[in-house]
Amino acid sequence: MPLAADLDTALQNFAAKARVLVCLDFDGAVAELVADAMAATPVPVNAEAVERLSDLHGVDLAYVSGRPLDTLRQLAAPPAGTLLVGSHGAEKDLGPDSTGLQLDVAQQTARQNILAALADIVSRHEGAWLEQKPAGGAIHVRRIDDDVQAESVLQQARDALAHIDGVYPKEGKKILEAVVLQSxxxxAIEELRTLLEPEAVLFVGDDITDEQGFAVLEAGDIGIKIGSGETLAAHRLAGPSSLAQVLNRLADLRAEA
Known part of the structure; x- marks a missing residue:
């Protein structure tokens, strides 16, 4: 199917800029959402399109994900030179001067309390599983087929986390994450904009946490929401399998320019 006329026009204007920044979420955008989060891989045509963009002059490419950096590198297999933002901005690999995530004593204690609370809930519910992250942890319920039961597990996690000091919950699609750093x-997108000074930014995301990325986009930027649900993004695609068409169109326009 052809791209929506308003999106194609936006891409034409975007591609005409001298320098642009393309920020991509991973899960639900470049990769399909899957029950086993560690089995996620880029949709093949998306991986090819991302590779095309990475080779183009004047295009900076970044993954902006909730995944820990090490996991993001492993699953996304980003092209050389791709900037990486993990853990919703708490972790960054923006070049040789980037430093690792450092938690103070209180944050380390809060992180351990998060992991202990979520591990207890996971131990009592088949299908739920705990993902340990450098700045906290996340409970996943995508493997639980019963949506009512899955929501009950998430509510138990919300209630448990409410009793831990220094915790910042983040809601997602069948996941509840808790971190000890506000990010x-x-x-992250604003930091990338300051660092790279692009003339425009394109951001693609699918989840609730991506709305904070759409919220900072400016005139001339492009926000693309993958899937259903309310969004601040001006454009929408049905699913990750549609993303390659957008990225390839952008690559074609840049090549023509």
Missing amino acids: TKGE
């Missing part, structure tokens, strides 16, 4: 994808 958002919006802040």
